[in-house]
Amino acid sequence: FDSSKVTVIFVLGGPGAGKGTQCDKLVREFDFCHLSAGDLLRAEQNREKSEYGELIRTYIKEGQIVPMEITIKLLENAMRAALAEGRAGEGWAEGKGRFLIDGFPRKMDQALKFDEEVCQSSLVLFFTTTEEVMLKRLLKRGETSGREDDNEESIKKRFRTYKETTMPVIEHYNKQGKVASIDASPSIDEVYEKASAVIKELFA
Ligand code: UP5
Ligand code: MG
Structure with a gap:
């Protein structure tokens, strides 16, 4: 896809800070x-024919960063699919797209490679x-999430x-x-007020 037409916002923060929720x-x-x-x-870990299933499971449980080639490929494919299927926000028909990329990049090698080969955020x-x-938050979520990394031992590693x-x-x-820093300690709605104000300003 044409990276000059794509807008990317990275959403970062510690495990359980509320990235997904926001x-x-x-x-x-x-x-x-x-x-x-x-x-x-x-999703790739659970895909039946994936050759990376076991590797991903081990990295996630240990709180380690999966080798960047795998993650960047998954992201690129997902971006391409969203653009092709019209799920990439306003202007997708002209090949434009807006992406919130959550929990990435979390290691310098990923950041540099994505900036250079996919697009600049x-x-x-x-x-x-x-x-x-x-x-x-994570221990509470762990009661029901089924995530293999929502236990105290994995959380400490994360x-x-x-x-x-x-x-x-x-x-x-x-x-x-x-970087726009937002205090994620207050309630979901209070955090959202700040987050949405930042996005509004970006597109103002
Ligand atoms: N909650 C949220 N906001 C709240 C608030 N303001 N007040 C009260 N409660 C709040 O939220 C976590 C829980 O807190 C939820 O129950 C929510 O209701 C509550 P959530 O929004 O899920 O937080 P989030 O920051 O998304 O936490 P998550 O656990 O998803 O963060 P991680 O960054 O740890 O997990 P992620 O899925 O991104 O990555 C998992 C693993 O994948 C990594 O550890 C790594 O092994 C691997 N990975 C890579 O290898 N490479 C990558 O590029 C990305 C991931
Ligand atoms: Mg998340």
Whole structure:
């Protein structure tokens, strides 16, 4: 696809900060296609003929970042499909598209490769809160989510990867002046008020 016609917003923040929740709300108000890298990886893991199923399962359980080639390919395919099927927001018929890419990039190699080979993001929405808040949310969700990484042991590993591997990515985009930080500690609606204001401003 023509990357110059595509608008990409990266949505980052620690595990359980509320990225998915806020993206779900944003796509209801704004014309975006929401793609979660984690959801795409989980779908690939469960696809019967996938050659990566076991590998993905191990990485996710250990809170490690799956080799970037796999994730970038899944994202590119999903973007292409959304554009072809008219699920990429306003202007898709002219080959334009708007994407909220949730939980990606979370390692410097992914960030550089996506910027160079897929497209440049316009903005990074960064949801930030304490580990205490995130742990509480994830353990609660773990009661019903069925996610193999929603247990205390995996969560601790995810926090560690987030601090060591993903924070440098946020720093990298911060230096480019692309990061909008939002305190993700208050209620879902209060956080959404701030998030939607940022998006409105971007398209104003
Ligand atoms: N909740 C949300 N907001 C709330 C609020 N304001 N107040 C009270 N409760 C709130 O929310 C989590 C829970 O909190 C929910 O129950 C929600 O109702 C509640 P959610 O919106 O799901 O948070 P989110 O930030 O999306 O948390 P998630 O667990 O999805 O974050 P992760 O970043 O850990 O998970 P992801 O799916 O992105 O990645 C999983 C794994 O995939 C990674 O650990 C990694 O192994 C792998 N991965 C890669 O290898 N490469 C990638 O590029 C991406 C992922
Ligand atoms: Mg999520």
